[in-house]
Amino acid sequence: MCGIAAVFAYDPAASRVSEVELEAITDAMAARGPDGQGVWRHPDGRIGMGHRRLAIIDLSDAGRQPMASADGRLHLVFNGEIYNHQDLRAELIDAGVVLRSRSDTEVLLHLYARHGAAMLPRLRGMFAFALWDEARQGMLVARDGHGIKPLYLCDRGGTVRLASQVKAILAGGAVPRRIHPAGAAGFLLWGAVPEPFTIVRDIVPVPPGSSLWIDRSGVGPPRRFWSLETVLAEAEAERPPGDAAGPGALREALEDTVRHHLVADVPVAVFLSAGLDSCTLASYAAAAGRAAAAGAVVDTVTVSFDRLEGTPADEAPLAAEAARALGTRHHHLRVSANDFAGDLEGLLRAMDQPSTDGVNVYYVSRAAARAGIKVALSGLGGDELFGTYPSFRDVPRLAARLGPLAGLRPAGIGFRRLAAPLLRRFTSPKYAGLLEYGTSVSDAYLLRRALYMPWELPDILGPEAARDGWAELEARTALRRTVAGLRDPWVQVAALEATWYMRNQLLRDADWASMAHGLELRVPLVDTALLGRLAPVLVRPARPSKRAMAESAPLPLPRPILDRPKSGFFVPLHDWLRGMRPGEATDRRQPDRGLRGWARRVLAEWSDG
Template identity: 30%
Template sequence: MCGYVGYVNFGNEELLNRATQVIAHRGPDNQSVFWDTNQRIGLGHRRLSIIDLSNQSNQPFWNEDKSLVIAYNGEIFNYLEIRKELQNKGFGFRTNSDTEVLLKGYEYFGESILNRLNGMFSFVIYNAKTKSFFAARDHLGIKPLYFYHNNQSLIVASEIKSIIASIDYVEPDYKALSTPIHFQTAPETGFKNIKKLEPGCSMLFKNGELKIKRFWQIEVNESDKKTFNEKVEELDGLLQDSVKKQMLSDVPIGVLLSGGLDSSLIAALMQKGTSKNVNSFTIKMGANDLKKQGIVDDSFYAKQVAEDFGFIHKEIHITPNIIELLPKMVYHLEEILVDPAAINTYLISDLAKQAGIPVLLSGIGADEIFGGYRIHRAMSAFNQWGPLINNKLVKRTSAIAKNTPESLFMIPKKYTRWFKKICFLLSIDQDRRHIFAKDAAFVPSEWKKAFTSDFNFYDLNYPSREVEIFRQQDAEYLNKLCLSDALLYLPNHNLNYLDKSMMAASIEGRPPLIDYRIVEFAFRCTSSDKINNGQQKYILKEVSKRYLKANIINRPKAPFAAPLRSWLKTDLKEMVFDLVTEKNIKKRGVYNYDYIEKILKQHYSDSADHSQFLFRLLMTELWFNTFFDNKI
């Protein structure tokens, strides 16, 4: 795991060195820079040594005749097979790194090397003969790739802050900031003219022209004739092989263990595949925080799994100095990504760093592709039963729900929120329902009140992409839901914070459940393979029965949450009122202060719970302060 910066017809060696130093957290083991003064082309690289720890594998890395040079972030998990194939074709190797295999694979196969790679990667290769830059991002978007293209110049980087450190002026992208969802959707980042390459895509920059094309995409094919038992066998084999491949390392490896199905299954397969001690890490919240957040205690189950497999287990109690930590997380996340799970991930990663474990496997991604979110089950039910409900009844109930306050008699707020959300979802067509299904999403009427934007709601990136997916795909409704999450939510939200939060602590995160072969398998499954008689991730649970105890497989699903509601009423309350002010809101020009004032009063009088939106307001103000009020 590393970080890089690349310049084409831009800057100088001193600036490149500074832009590379900005991402030192991504690679604390080495910094090296290549610079061609005549061509004004250069690559800077920060290295976190994972495979082949020798200095010979430092980057930027050249081939023998100095015609190609690479800067690369990630891991190629099948590099040994590709290395052997290249050796059979006459190539020699001077290191044991996957970097050299990737570069020489490109030298021989050209762009088609991408079709041979199994891994998580983001890289750029400069071809000195053709004076061209070639870059690519892995299938699912596990590793980030940002770029800034201005006429004849190009900057590519692992993180936005390297681009900001390079250019004279940066400004907010107000259309992107007006998104109804709580994260940015590629290619948008929230910064004007700074884009992120979409997953499964490559880009070629030559003679000032930038061309982007897709080398891989998810295909939904529900016509697989295999029996369910045959599919279970196939999935078991894929999972075992993926975990085995992702345990390849020259440094110690551990696991992010929540005690849920996904991380526990990974833990079981890790234990099966090694005779070495496995380190596991989990997070624990206080009883009062668990109650306020409405979630179960993961740490109990994580401890059980660790004891079952004889792991070296460590817990961190989530009592951070959130006032100091939050600005740091905004700096590392770069995009406005409103999810306190990023804080949890950083804290666990920092604990692993202190324990000397620089690589952690994560169970992230299975919910998206196998139908594991509660909303998948709920939305599937809406789709099945919604047409049977009388339209007049839906309209009347929706009107009642719209005017129903969250604080209603003795009814817990979460139930009134669910009632209001269900009524709204039933009132709109199924192609648009998923846009509003997530807790933090704005419906059009509230969005119009909250934002100063005069854009059309359905012209915004996230809503338009959602509608496009649901209207173009010929698939069962559940697979459309999963596809949307795999294309939009997974790379732009979950994988984004996984990479940024872990790299902030100089830790490499690996998600074996979204090996691209497993993703392709998941979208050959039918809806009944994923949700069967109300049981979610059905096929994954069938595989898990071979490795895990029943109480782990069947335990209630719990989000990877932090005590956000508690923080906003205690530690963060003063920060909210210091930063979310009329002066700041009007200065930034994103939100309508009259609406914000109402939200603040409702939340702090306990008449409604606006935790998610208040956290978004706080993160937005900290984002402006970090990247616009203070130059990196």
């Protein structure tokens, strides 16, 4: 895992690439790559690349970036890991290709030289890269299917700027820090800025599962090579599978994804909570470690909070019990309100875009880094894969009950306008929007997940910014587009959760919060090959449960963990913020508390620069 940057002055009228700007963008990502840095600038000054290295595969200088092909035709900066690079390497060697390193970066170079962008569907991993092709005088940019690795682009004044972080592009000094109304509105709706927007007006994310070609004509249209919605739609269209639904097939699929995500030249740890996801991954990782080397011990890391000590929400005791049962080397960090107050400034500085989440990952990543760990597995994605969020039950139920009343939506808008000011004094303002946003799965999902409702935005952003932001966001249209090709309401919610929540918030937060401590976080349950393997059974009513996942663990999990009711990982933000002195956590003018108050505090930090 690393931080990458590229600046390409594709318009002949644009100024040449500034070495100062390129180095400033690269240096802004120093935390992402503490093991080295490199900058390459073309002799003609039209293209430059920068890289901050976190050495995970091939720790030698042979893995340094920017990496050039032997003939100098190709130059590459790459962030992420290609988990099947060993198989791809073997194919290249069989074809007579001579490789100079053991890195997956060099494998990418040779694959492109032989296959061009057609190589992309064959890559299994998390990745974002920019590759300069001297012969074609253009640059290929690509991002993995799930969007695990971030990559941002600014096309302004005939020059394209790329980086792993929004703040890194801003650090170059050539792009103004202008808040995007759609980005701000989307953040208040969801608690994270939804793609295809960012919080900055002139910066956009490279679409996941897509590539872009950039040459003297400018930035070409995105070309999709993988789509979660397509995988689910094709699975729904297939005939029901046979043995693929059995426990043996599930065990093989999980064993395969964990094995691929353990590929590294440094030890790989596991983030461990009391949840079934992380405990199951820890079991598979511990079993794989023992199979690979007698006496091998996997590290596990847990974070807990002093406000929760002794309560059912404290996951530390059960996590420690799981660690003992699995024979791991366990590390535990307990965080206090004073820790949070002292760390708040640094946490917000590390947060690349506004988010209401990521605090837990920030602290558990710190604990791992302090233990000398460079790579860890996370159970992120299990709820989306096995459908264990309450939304999988609540959203289809609401849409089914109110769907027959869809024709009353205009009346629902009128009711909401009258009722919302009154209801917000006593209960959630969402009740006022039931007839307006409860009659379809996509609308009901917005109602279920929204932090603020659309009609509340003017009170925070102002009437003009709220109107413009909501209009450009086109949230209802975008949500409908996500589920357009899917029939089953459960599958529709799966697509919505995996894109609007997991991709826009959980994966993005996992990236900045772990990279703030120079830690690579891997997510075996968010894997294109795993989804392709399980999708045909996940879209059926007899789909495997998360309990079935946990019972497949090669090393048995303690009974209290198997029998523990589903609960989210709780961070006591409300208590922490309430305990701060007035003005420290939220502006005195902001009446909202809890997560809504935290959202306003985070947005104010960005607005104030």
